[in-house]
Amino acid sequence: MASAAEQLAANLNFSAFSKAEDLKKRIWFTLGALLVYRLGTYIPMPGIDPHALAQAFQQQSTGILGLFNMFAGGAVGRMAIFALGIMPYISASIIIQLMTSVIPSLEALKKEGESGRKIINQYTRYGTVLLATVQAYGIAAGLQSTSSIVTNPGTFFILSSVITLVGGTMFLMWIGEQITARGIGNGISLIIFAGIAANLPSALANLLELGRTGALSTAIILIVVVVVVACIAGVVFFERAQRRLLIQYPKRQVGNRMFQGDTSHLPLKLNTAGVIPPIFASSLLLLPVTIANFADTSTLPGWATAIIASLGHGRPLYMLLYAGMIAFFAFFYTAIVFNPKDTADNLKKHGGFIPGIRPGERTADYIDYVLTRITVVGAIYLVVICLLPEILISAAGIPFYLGGTSLLIVVSVTMDTVAQVQGHLLAHQYEGLVKKAKLRGGRRGAR
Numbered sequence: 001m002a003s004a005a006e007q008l009a010a011n012l013n014f015s016a017f018s019k020a021e022d023l024k025k026r027i028w029f030t031l032g033a034l035l036v037y038r039l040g041t042y043i044p045m046p047g048i049d050p051h052a053l054a055q056a057f058q059q060q061s062t063g064i065l066g067l068f069n070m071f072a073g074g075a076v077g078r079m080a081i082f083a084l085g086i087m088p089y090i091s092a093s094i095i096i097q098l099m100t101s102v103i104p105s106l107e108a109l110k111k112e113g114e115s116g117r118k119i120i121n122q123y124t125r126y127g128t129v130l131l132a133t134v135q136a137y138g139i140a141a142g143l144q145s146t147s148s149i150v151t152n153p154g155t156f157f158i159l160s161s162v163i164t165l166v167g168g169t170m171f172l173m174w175i176g177e178q179i180t181a182r183g184i185g186n187g188i189s190l191i192i193f194a195g196i197a198a199n200l201p202s203a204l205a206n207l208l209e210l211g212r213t214g215a216l217s218t219a220i221i222l223i224v225v226v227v228v229v230a231c232i233a234g235v236v237f238f239e240r241a242q243r244r245l246l247i248q249y250p251k252r253q254v255g256n257r258m259f260q261g262d263t264s265h266l267p268l269k270l271n272t273a274g275v276i277p278p279i280f281a282s283s284l285l286l287l288p289v290t291i292a293n294f295a296d297t298s299t300l301p302g303w304a305t306a307i308i309a310s311l312g313h314g315r316p317l318y319m320l321l322y323a324g325m326i327a328f329f330a331f332f333y334t335a336i337v338f339n340p341k342d343t344a345d346n347l348k349k350h351g352g353f354i355p356g357i358r359p360g361e362r363t364a365d366y367i368d369y370v371l372t373r374i375t376v377v378g379a380i381y382l383v384v385i386c387l388l389p390e391i392l393i394s395a396a397g398i399p400f401y402l403g404g405t406s407l408l409i410v411v412s413v414t415m416d417t418v419a420q421v422q423g424h425l426l427a428h429q430y431e432g433l434v435k436k437a438k439l440r441g442g443r444r445g446a447r
Contacts, residue, residue: 023184023424026359032184033175034194039138040082041075041195045164046217048079048158052148070406073195082137084132086191089173092127094276098118101336128173129166136165185417185426193413196406227392231385231404235411238381241270243374245367247352263350269372271378272338277329278386278405281322285311319390330379331372339366349415384406 020080044050057069057077069076072085100106100120109116140161144153172191207224210216246266310317344364353359357366386404 020425023332024419026182026184026424027421030179030185030190033179033183033187034190037082037172037175037191038073038198039166041073041080041198045079045081045083045161047142047151047160049149049151050078053077053079053143057145058151068307070196070199073198075195081164082172084135084165084169084178085195086169086172086188088135088169089128089130089176089188091126092131095127096124097336100311125173128169131226132166132169133162133170136162136420139165158304180366185413185420189409189413189416192409196410224392227388228407231388231407233387233409234381235408236415238270238378239412239415241399242267242371243270243353244268245370247347248355249350249352254431264345266347266354266367268367268374269378270374271330272371272375273330273378275405275408276278276333276383277326277379278408281325281386282405284325285318312346315394322390323387326382327379330382331375332370334375334378340364340371343367 054077060067068085068087072083072087075082075085081397086189096106100110106120106123109119137158140158143161144150144157150157173188176187176191179185179190181187183190207216211218211221244267247266249262249264307317309315311321341361344360344367345354347363348359354363354366357363382404385408389404389407
């Protein structure tokens with residue numbers, strides 16, 4: 001059987017791409033929308049002293065602000081109008097997903113199909129506005145409390161900052177929806193991807209500069225390259241990995257005709273949770289360090305100072321908690337987004353069954369059993385991918401920009417976008433074959 005890479009190479013050819021006018025329009029629209037996003041990350045908020053901001057942010061770059069700055073493409077460090085990025089929308093989406101599992105009315109909306117999905121999306125937008133407003137107010141108040149960053153502190157600065165930041169987030173949400181509808185790929189994911197990828201050239205240049213000045217040896221740089229390539233290969237392999245459960249459908253009679261039973265497969269992804277576990281784990285672990293950097297450490301008790309110091313990058317306690325939280329959120333989020341009982345009920349409703357397993361509750365238990373076993377492997381994969389860069393940073397003192405979380409996002413989004421491009425090309429080729437067949441049939445009829 002040909003591999004996915006061989007199939008992609010066979011289908012993605014330049015002649016087919018040159019003829020796919022709709023696909024080219026979608027790609028140009030996506031690039032134009034991402035360019036608008038990147039320009040917005042350089043437009044500063046009014047009333048901010050950029051030099052004082054740069055000095056203050058340098059002290060907080062290792063905390064949660066550094067993580068958000070990476071997702072926002074550097075907009076947090078510049079305090080641009082897109083400083084909040086798309087993270088409030090992602091947080092609201094996760095909260096709504098969690099609520100659909102515990103609130104019966106939302107769960108009923110989820111089962112209503114397209115109409116219910118539209119209502120849930122509207123609730124997600126309302127939640128985005130609420131979260132963005134709270135975060136924007138916190139940022140404005142924090143900037144105002146720090147001396148010399150805000151040129152004219154006061155109520156007007158806080159009000160204008162909240163309006164600017166919330167408006168920036170809503171505009172990014174709209175851009176993401178437009179990319180999904182009129183472009184190529186998932187718009188929200190591509191915005192995060194563009195923010196991370198934009199800083200990769202400068203990070204690579206800094207790494208090579210350290211090698212040129214002798215701060216890093218050639219052997220260390222080669223090890224970095226090998227680790228990055230190995231991590232990318234691992235992400236590609238495990239993100240494509242599936243456990244496919246055989247589903248059989250019995251014979252059925254329609255009128256006087258008897259149709260043979262059909263077979264299909266139920267695909268269970270090895271990593272159902274995606275990049276959510278590393279994001280949650282990083283955010284929670286970096287939060288105490290960020291709060292401590294803003295607070296006066298001299299007033300903290302000795303045990304609190306020791307714990308905060310142990311939560312630094314590369315410390316054993318940080319590594320242990322990071323791995324444990326990734327594994328926990330891998331199982332927790334998988335249980336939220338995939339319900340074996342609903343899957344078993346849908347199979348039973350359509351007459352499908354797993355060979356050797358009784359439909360209904362026994363099928364749900366079996367799917368849950370298989371899903372738990374493969375999630376163990378998926379959690380181990382996430383822990384390894386996320387800890388390798390941390391070990392490299394702590395052991396060799398490398399300013400490693402592309403961490404495990406960002407690596408997962410970049411590779412996963414790239415794979416999804418390429419798969420959509422391939423799907424558009426295959427659809428275009430199929431339409432071309434249908435037109436040729438109709439044209440030949442018309443010519444034969446004329447003869």
